[in-house]
Amino acid sequence: MADPHTIHVDIVSAEGEIFSGAATMVFAPASQGEIGVAPRHAPLLSMLKPGEVRVQTEEGTEQLFFVGGGAIEVQPQQVTVLADTALRAKDIDEAAALAAKQRAEEALKERTDHITQAEALAELARAAAQLKIIAKLRKVRG
Amino acid sequence: MPGTKEIRAKITSVKNTQKITRAMQMVATSKMRRAQERMRAARPYAEKMRNVIGHLTEANPDYRSPYLQQRDTVRTIGIIVVSTDRGLAGALNANVFKQTLLLMREWQGKGATVKLCLIGAKGLAFFRRLDAQILASASHLGDRPHVKDLIGTVKVMLDAYRDGEIDRLFLVNAEFVNTMTQRPSVAQLLPVQAIDTEDLSDHWDYIYEPEAAQILDSLLMRYIESQVYRAAVENVASEMAARMVAMKAATDNAGKLINEMQLIYNKARQAAITKELAEIVGGAAAV
Numbered sequence: 161m162a163d164p165h166t167i168h169v170d171i172v173s174a175e176g177e178i179f180s181g182a183a184t185m186v187f188a189p190a191s192q193g194e195i196g197v198a199p200r201h202a203p204l205l206s207m208l209k210p211g212e213v214r215v216q217t218e219e220g221t222e223q224l225f226f227v228g229g230g231a232i233e234v235q236p237q238q239v240t241v242l243a244d245t246a247l248r249a250k251d252i253d254e255a256a257a258l259a260a261k262q263r264a265e266e267a268l269k270e271r272t273d274h275i276t277q278a279e280a281l282a283e284l285a286r287a288a289a290q291l292k293i294i295a296k297l298r299k300v301r302g
Numbered sequence: 303m304p305g306t307k308e309i310r311a312k313i314t315s316v317k318n319t320q321k322i323t324r325a326m327q328m329v330a331t332s333k334m335r336r337a338q339e340r341m342r343a344a345r346p347y348a349e350k351m352r353n354v355i356g357h358l359t360e361a362n363p364d365y366r367s368p369y370l371q372q373r374d375t376v377r378t379i380g381i382i383v384v385s386t387d388r389g390l391a392g393a394l395n396a397n398v399f400k401q402t403l404l405l406m407r408e409w410q411g412k413g414a415t416v417k418l419c420l421i422g423a424k425g426l427a428f429f430r431r432l433d434a435q436i437l438a439s440a441s442h443l444g445d446r447p448h449v450k451d452l453i454g455t456v457k458v459m460l461d462a463y464r465d466g467e468i469d470r471l472f473l474v475n476a477e478f479v480n481t482m483t484q485r486p487s488v489a490q491l492l493p494v495q496a497i498d499t500e501d502l503s504d505h506w507d508y509i510y511e512p513e514a515a516q517i518l519d520s521l522l523m524r525y526i527e528s529q530v531y532r533a534a535v536e537n538v539a540s541e542m543a544a545r546m547v548a549m550k551a552a553t554d555n556a557g558k559l560i561n562e563m564q565l566i567y568n569k570a571r572q573a574a575i576t577k578e579l580a581e582i583v584g585g586a587a588a589v
Binding site: 170172174176177190191202204205207230233234240242244245253255256257258259260261263264267268 | 340343344346347348350351354358419420426430436437438439440441448449450453454455457458461507508509510511512514516517520521524527528531
């Protein structure tokens with residue numbers, strides 16, 4: 161990091177580290193348009209759109225990483241890309257939330273079945289007890 | 303030889319069971335290692351996220367995100383309970399549920415109602431029988447949970463929090479201490495507790511795209527998602543470790559049982575031979 165001509169890049173996602181190393185230039189799909197980050201860039205914080213992050217390494221090669229969105233943090237000698245592992249959009253999130261709610265409701269529905277089953281079992285036990293008493297009474301009378 | 307055949311059949315059956323428990327033990331061992339690696343892999347993201355959020359809150363003292371605000375009165379709490387999908391993992395789930403019930407009782411004692419979010423089939427099966435309200439659930443995430451499978455579940459709780467439906471959010475899962483020890487851990491997710499920053503001495507601010515408030519909120523959302531993801535992965539590691547230990551004990555017990563039965567079998571066999579010999583000798587003497 162002492163080298164003023166490179167910038168340290170970390171690309172991490174919640175599920176793991178994707179890239180870590182020095183670069184001469186980084187391009188990222190920020191929410192307001194693609195940005196290029198050179199060493200000694202002013203501190204910047206931006207959300208990312210789904211797209212590709214390009215990292216130009218010291219050897220002059222370019223590495224491509226797809227990100228499903230996320231955030232980028234730029235400090236003069238350090239770039240951190242916090243990548244989303246999944247594609248995020250408001251309606252996709254909404255649908256996922258709805259599905260989670262539905263699963264809970266289904267589970268609760270099963271619970272009512274469970275209760276009726278328990279009720280039926282109790283009913284059965286009561287009926288069995290009554291039959292036993294009837295049988296005993298018959299014995300006494302007979 | 304009466305009885306020996308039955309004993310032999312029993313030994314074979316126990317041996318087969320032992321083979322299964324041994325296989326399960328080995329599978330759990332290798333799965334545990336992979337789960338531990340995933341736990342480690344998730345760490346840098348959470349750490350970086352903490353740094354950025356800490357810096358953001360420090361740089362923008364005028365904006366108070368609802369996720370950071372402490373609410374004075376707590377009427378309802380939310381609990382995200384992480385459990386396993388499958389059993390045969392010792393007392394792992396039972397301990398997590400016990401801890402959750404303690405937490406529920408504590409808050410119910412203060413007059414708060416409890417709303418649950420359940421991750422894992424075992425938790426669903428257990429808490430369904432209680433009359434706590436279940437807001438969301440996710441199960442069958444497999445041995446490799448993905449963030450995208452948890453987003454919906456977490457969003458339900460975050461929305462409930464924003465709408466004032468719940469005033470506090472807790473996370474309960476089995477913490478992986480080491481291979482032999484897993485203990486239930488309770489953590490408060492919302493409101494996010496003070497995040498300490500490293501270097502507050504150099505006060506510089508970012509250029510924001512779009513504005514800071516929006517970025518802070520979506521970062522906090524992702525931060526909480528990553529916490530729940532970490533809990534899910536940690537729970538898998540704990541599950542595998544607990545299963546490994548449970549299956550090792552089962553394999554050892556089966557071995558002991560086999561030894562005992564082998565002894566009984568040998569004795570029965572010896573007794574039969576002696577009896578036969580005695581009969582032959584007796585018969586010969588009679589002649």
